[in-house]
Amino acid sequence: MNTSLKQQVFDANMALPRHGLVTYTWGNVSAIDRDRQIIVIKPSGVAYDEMQADDMVVVDMQGKVVEGQYRPSSDTGTHLALYQRYPQIGGIVHTHSTHATAWAQAGLSIPALGTTHADYFAGDILCTRPLTPQEVEQAYENNTGVVIAETINTSHPLHTPGILVYQHGPFCWGKNAEEAVHNAVVMEEVAKMAWIACSINPRLRLIDTHLMNKHFSRKHGPNAYYGQH
């Protein structure tokens, strides 16, 4: 059961170490099957180089394991909260990638500074507010998802497909698991560029709005002309 989706989620998880986004077992990717109302996600704390496609865990929308021998990622509650809130999202990835996590620790949104950013994110990559002690104590992972959704506050979550959780790290998403990982790779790169750019010129300006819109729309708009599709 769910062989194809398990393979997709496995492949997307294995892309994380290949792109240098994770240390040890950090990070996790999931995908949802909306028809069957299940999500497939990485098992918790399992090493990437010992993991197989069949080790992916299937959970229902309440987070109950319905298939698989392992516990699901400890962040499953956050994934579920985002899938429930946003029907456009098909895949989610969480990492502690170095530069994106540094922005989350700095407590600042990653500013949109150039076309590299605008090719994928139509605006700043926001940083959430701190979670309250109560939100951390009870249902912490679910509340993380709730606070992410509160911060996104848009009907177009794929237009800025990622966010920073304050003092924690990045979550990215996409229409499927592969695209979510793609966005995570891009976020890490733009986080690094933004750090360096701000270091070179602390008084630099945000990208001009017309340039941001041009780049996002030539790649993702109705008249997109980037790529072969």
Added chain:
Amino acid sequence: MNTSLKQQVFDANMALPRHGLVTYTWGNVSAIDRDRQIIVIKPSGVAYDEMQADDMVVVDMQGKVVEGQYRPSSDTGTHLALYQRYPQIGGIVHTHSTHATAWAQAGLSIPALGTTHADYFAGDILCTRPLTPQEVEQAYENNTGVVIAETINTSHPLHTPGILVYQHGPFCWGKNAEEAVHNAVVMEEVAKMAWIACSINPRLRLIDTHLMNKHFSRKHGPNAYYGQH
């Protein structure tokens, strides 16, 4: 047709990921055949590890595809504008390499700070002015080339074979595609060094003029004595 030039352009494109200058499908290299008035360029949005020499796209000087099954790079208009303006240029490369792009986002020219820079670039690597909303809206890629040419403003474009487009990233060139990529690798390295040097000593000085001229001329001048030629 154009098999040899396609191979050269393909090889030059494949050097980009090998030198760590590109993420995913970012970046593109072209070369021109001035006799036949055609340019060969990377197809848009095609992954490097799936690309073959025969996938390179041949376009005429108006950007019309004359050979190849793919759409050419979305940046083709910029390449064409530069080839038309500067007969000395035989190859062009565009990347979003990390440190050069950070300088472009910072909106600052890369200052000539040492002999590493002066061995290839006879002065600062300039950053263009912002494009206006009108220049972005209509014929964006061609206008990018026009603004680059306006910024270079020299009859010796090979003396400083690269530039930063404001809030976008670097374009480099050379007498052919291979040399253009070589200059892009060097620009990324001097961009990184300049960031670190300015971080170490914000009040550092530009390279002494006599030292810059000595290094550029011992490598590229009429009495050059670097190398075996």
Added chain:
Amino acid sequence: MNTSLKQQVFDANMALPRHGLVTYTWGNVSAIDRDRQIIVIKPSGVAYDEMQADDMVVVDMQGKVVEGQYRPSSDTGTHLALYQRYPQIGGIVHTHSTHATAWAQAGLSIPALGTTHADYFAGDILCTRPLTPQEVEQAYENNTGVVIAETINTSHPLHTPGILVYQHGPFCWGKNAEEAVHNAVVMEEVAKMAWIACSINPRLRLIDTHLMNKHFSRKHGPNAYYGQH
């Protein structure tokens, strides 16, 4: 004799270059057999790619070689001092990893800024006071261990399993050699993140206490739910 422990210590030492924590022969890992009151440690100044498990040196609790053809690591005295002071420690690693060493040179503790840190270290990673000229002159390596122990000053050394020695570099530990190396990898990564985060926002705040406690306890507390155990 001691074949199994030698193999563990050898494997842990070989993980250092694989994780990019050492240059040349820098760094050393040891483990203790508390029943037999011996420790096994890397030989001094031997290259990693020429080293074999049988080259590990066995010393008694006074640092006298009891097995092996090589001199033990010059830092053996520091390892011994820590094993003697803390019965919970089973393995120790010392490196000059780039970012952790930079914090030691800066003379500052690595502040707990995010969950990546809190998943392994339940508070700041402290920097010791300077050693006095007397402490450096006589029994230098033993005194380094004494000053580390003075700085830790806790009955739970595994709650913050690492420290910075002022103007020198990091020491990490764990319940065995493998875990000590794991903690050294994590310390280097959080040292890098903390540098970048402080560079992005010099006025950032320490991680909220409730968030730090949540992350440390969900991984290491009595009701831990991270991983498969």
Added chain:
Amino acid sequence: MNTSLKQQVFDANMALPRHGLVTYTWGNVSAIDRDRQIIVIKPSGVAYDEMQADDMVVVDMQGKVVEGQYRPSSDTGTHLALYQRYPQIGGIVHTHSTHATAWAQAGLSIPALGTTHADYFAGDILCTRPLTPQEVEQAYENNTGVVIAETINTSHPLHTPGILVYQHGPFCWGKNAEEAVHNAVVMEEVAKMAWIACSINPRLRLIDTHLMNKHFSRKHGPNAYYGQH
């Protein structure tokens, strides 16, 4: 003739790209045979991956080629000036390694900040004064060596086996070519650490003198106890 020394110099040159110290053909290593009064050095501008041991160039103490089909490195004059001035030096290396070069561009000595530095360099790694226009115009490479010697100004050049040439980059040396490269690797690493440490704490202090002397002498002093010798 000179087969053994050519092999040593070739091996030392090939270590430069392996340690990430050079881009393209940058960098060069030489060694001297004091009995025969010849030096062996890398040919100018030849790619590392196409170079063979027999391509090394043999020159006499006036820089005249006495064996080999290639031109010697354009920096040969600097190597010769150092060999002539310091009989203790047996091998020399020049690179444009990223972080050491950034300090040279910043125009500042690399401060001795920790034991990593003191294990190899018994004090700051000095930066030379600027060369005058006259020194650059005539006999530039020889004058670079003269200014290095003027800056070292010691009878123990192996105690701080490297220097930064202002706005240019590092030169390192040792008792042979292999040791010179070893010192170049270490200098690049301490240059990186010093940049990061100064970024973390701009008001950090130089390493305590007693700690610096202890580390240098336990590795290089008459009673050295690091390593197996």
